[in-house]
Amino acid sequence: MIKFSNVSLIYPHSTKTVLEDLNCEIQEGEMVLVMGQTGSGKSSLLRLINGLVPHHTGGILAGDISVDGLSTRELKPGALAHLVGIVGQNPINGFVTDVVEEEIAFGMEALNFAPDVMRKRVEEVLDLLSLNAVRSRAISSLSGGEQQRVAIAAALVMHPKVLVLDEPTSALDPIAAEEVLSVLHRLVHDLSVTVIMAEHRLERVIQFVDRIIYIEGNGETSIGSAEEILSKSELVPPIIRLARALNLSELGTSVREVRRLTTDIRNIPVADIDSATRTHLPAIDVDSLTVKYGAQTALRDVSTSVGRGEIVALMGRNGAGKSSLLEAIVGVLKPSSGAVRVYEQNPAELAGKNRRERIGYVPQEPSDLLYHQSVRQECQEADLQAGLKDGTTLSFLDKLVPRISHDAHPHDLSEGQRLALVLSIVLSGDPQLLILDEPTRGLDYQAKTLFTRALKEYASRLNYPVLLATHDVELVAELVDRVIFLAEGEIVADGSTLDVLLSSPAFAPQVAKIMAPQPWLTVDHVVSALAEKL
């Protein structure tokens, strides 16, 4: 269906080759995953398939890509619209109209389909993606998962033979991600659509894919089955790390397979992990907090507290009130009733330098805080603001990400590097509380490990608390001591990571699913629990 012959790609003004001499053929009805570190060129590879690269982005392309016999060299993306459906990283940025139905019909209108054909196809695709209930809603009022489904519907309605998706689940909570992936799985199996997608969260997709294209970042690519690629790769999901740590004879990509391989390990009787809760001096106190936006209640009678040195995750579906709670704790959202105290102080009274010393805040879009010309200038500004010796922030950043160029423009950094930069700036003044809003979107496993290490070091060295909102179950399992679970503005669960994650199958990390009923969340837990036995 798709054939890459001797494809090389390089962007002008760049010394790095994105792809070099890629040869591969993707069959009809295959599901292929493109993986690689952040910034390695996954999106470029995806957009080569319908000619967006190089027709839209520039770049020097050698070799040829043909889709169903049509070469993208001669054809512009528009001429392939009936053949290739593409769903971008942020679907909201690609929507052309206001309303769900019109958005789905847009592509067909552009290709001058007859009205009765359009009617029929829109109905079909609304049913296929269970969007019938929201068909006449404004797109901006939908949740992230619904928007992702609208974007897929708008691509599918053209009956494309190839569907290309760039990180389809990165912004979604585990349940919404599962919905989207099961739709894709069905498309491949029922309609034999060829699906090619890029995704960082391998644990979510790995069990569905037939083959992997691994972009190594230096132009090299390798192609093979999931087991082949993952047995050599550095970027691996927990399931593979578990198999490596336990020296299993073969690798498995689904929970079912690995459970079969580990029956005897699960049956070793192990003493309970010491779950004695440490007592912390309280740092944040939330007392029956209610927040209303007009008639809508964002938080209803929420009471909790976070102790010093604790790392706490806020979880819950999109719109459950996570951001509102963070904003109330930072003090920018006025509570309708109830109170928030941060170190016995009302956070709304904090301002300027005072606030920076108390609360370190990393927003959802880290680049919102960056407005200088180079990494060096950003760090100097941070030193100046925190009254530190020149170079403190920069050396902190170097420790976090060793190979970062100090003269690079912040917007040219990869997502992981940019987060590291913002984290260094925010942490430079050793704030007494760190708050992060969805910090790991678009990060690969290596960047996440660095990030986890930095946060743990901060919390234990200074004995200050960390509070983060996230959808990333694996991150929570690795990093967090305690989970607060929100739904519809209320706390529905609040307890140790182990208790909360194990109580709901959708939120259980991969290792826990494999090792159930043993209470292990991460590979490290398994290894240390077994080490005592051996």
Added chain:
Amino acid sequence: MNKPLHPLTMWIWSLTLSIGVVVLDNAWVALATVGVAVLFVRARSDGSPWNATFWWSLRFGAFVITIRVLIGILIGIPIPGTVLFTLPILDLPSWMSGIRVGGAVTLERLSSSVHEGIIIATMIALFGAASALTSPHKLLRVLPVFIYEVGVTLVIAASVFPQLTQSVKRIRKAQYMRGIEKVSLRSIALPLLEETLTRSLQLAQSMDSRGYGASRKRSRYRPAPWIARDSWYVISAVVAATVMVAA
């Protein structure tokens, strides 16, 4: 729900009425027209995000009137009449002899400023009403695909501008939470520029890969035919405008 108007109806309606208002140049008639527009928008708004445009255009109109009046008080051509109060006259260098800052403020001078302000605000409100009731997206669909680039540019403008205010709010909030209270143009503008640029490029790519402009002819999923009611709207506006021009 009442059937939607043809996308062009409101624009023709607004255009004819604003010509009438400008030619007649009567503040009372202008205010009455705004009143009609308010009734119209209230009756026909369908809950789309664009409906808010009209209320913003009213606020912007009020702002324009205020500015016009302030300028009228400070820098005005002296119109003789009832003196309300006198401001000290600012000494200006001799080469600026045509301009006077300060001086006597007469009732006539004030009312002519208010009058001009109202006329401008009315035009803003009329176009606000048109875009509130027909989003530029809808308008675009009835326009032929003249030139591909023009279409893409219009869609980008129509989608990105409403998002600008939201982005500014988000960036300011993020910076405020970080403790950056001193809002400088640069600290907002740079992240905003980057985001807007990325967004525009992504939208252009999305339109292109979905076949926009690939076919000269476009079909319509929800045809919006021009029906008798649209004609009545336009005719009534033309009649009103003709009366205003003739008067």
